[in-house]
Amino acid sequence: PPQVSSKKTLSPDHPCQRFVLYYHDILFDGTDGANATSARATNPTKLGNNSDFGMLVVFDDPVTRDQHLVSPPVARAQGFYFYNKKEYHSAWFAYTLVFNSSEHKGTLNIMGADLMADKTRDLSVVGGTGDFFMNRGIATFQTEEVEGSKYFRLKMDIKLYDC
Amino acid sequence: PPQVSSKKTLSPDHPCQRFVLYYHDILFDGTDGANATSARATNPTKLGNNSDFGMLVVFDDPVTRDQHLVSPPVARAQGFYFYNKKEYHSAWFAYTLVFNSSEHKGTLNIMGADLMADKTRDLSVVGGTGDFFMNRGIATFQTEEVEGSKYFRLKMDIKLYDC
Amino acid sequence: PPQVSSKKTLSPDHPCQRFVLYYHDILFDGTDGANATSARATNPTKLGNNSDFGMLVVFDDPVTRDQHLVSPPVARAQGFYFYNKKEYHSAWFAYTLVFNSSEHKGTLNIMGADLMADKTRDLSVVGGTGDFFMNRGIATFQTEEVEGSKYFRLKMDIKLYDC
Secondary structure, three states: OOOOOOOOOOOOOOEEEEEEEEEEEEEOOOOOOOOOOEOOOOOOOOOOOOEEEEEEEEEEEEEEEOOOOOOOOEEEEEEEEOOOOOOOEEEEEEEEEEEEEEOOEEEEEEEEEOOOOOEEEEEEEEEEEEEOOOOOEEEEEEEEEEEEOOOOOHHHHHEEEOO | OOOOOOOOOOOOOOOOOOEEEEEEEEOOOOOOOOOOOOOOOOOOOOOOOOOOOOOEEEEEEEOOOOOOOOOOEEEEEEEEEOOOOOOOOOEEEEEEEEEOOOOOOOEEEEEEOOOOOOEEEEEEEEEEOOOOOOOEEEEEEEEEEOOOEEEEEEEEEEEEOOO | OOOOOOOOOOOOOOOOEEEEEEEEEEEEEOOOOOOOOOEEEOOOOOOOOOOOOOOOOEEEEEEEEEEOOOOOOOOEEEEEEEOOOOOOOOOEEEEEEEEEOOOOOOEEEEEEOOOOOOOOEEEEEEEEEEEEOOOEEEEEEEEEEEOOOOEEEEEEEEEEEOO
């Protein structure tokens, strides 16, 4: 008879690989093209309370090992987010971490809700390529710094369980 | 020698977890900000035959256990869809089911084509977090009700195979 | 004690299923609605150097077994891409391969960076339905032809490891 899918043996506390990365987003304001790493592809809609509902941002953001924007990037984060709450700022992300260093070559593909009202929030690592061939896992976001609509930094704690 | 990936033992008819949910989408018309739960981030393109090709909608929609919009939500569906057929309305979805109740805490991440011409259509549950840690599965959509461009309700039959 | 997730036994060189497909994208220019298969949902932003940063394209593209646009499609590719590099054209894709033939019925859901500066690039097959129930794998892209902003063809080498 067909088998019921097997019980999961993965434990959240025991990833087979883990790394903490910092994501830096510098939103284009129309004049700072040299520094900006992301831009609005759509304007906010008129729905909601100054929460930018519907504003979609495309990014090619540097990712560093420590918190410093000026540190050498160990990866790029390429993808998009948009705001999707009426009441307050909250976002949804889909993106690829692109590694191209002596340490790692390959990509991790990530998607999920960035529930900004929560201190930490979990997104899904849904696939990987190259050194991360067929990996899956969890990316835990934490906002580290926000400078108006100009800059924000996220801590991304990447845990892989399917290495 | 390297192993060929093992034969699948999962059976579509034997999910390890299953729940039926109802998704309610109330599209913002410019005046009903209090009730609306979604908004157009882009306008339809001029391609196609009144099928809204390229119209992208961002949503934060209530999800209920029964068909009634006024029932207490058991989750939010946060994400987007867009129409992508020239000949008729058909859509593509990516979104997160966000559970935050006494019964379930966590998220399911879902993407796929909503082939609206078919009675039922399967999308992929590509990841999960919290109570749904590393879960995968199938989300079967069925349109239940459409009220012009104002409201529609989908039945979402969520089947997890990787619990 | 909780188990560490098991070592992967999959080998990139030994997919359990593989097929090579050709993806044809004909971008709507405002007048060729009969032939066009995709359209700009957003305009390029002013960020970057004529690299169309932030331009998002929705598509319903034919997919063939050989390189000829006029060959009978074996699938449709439904989804979107956007450009996300300041320096040159590079894209990010999320889409569904929709099979509806005597050979295959079902879908494959795919996402990842299309790093156009690389000769080949790997995206993730993050889920499947129907004949591809719960499949995962890698989709390797290679650009085959580009005709201005009007037409391009990608070779998509789809390898499934989780059949």
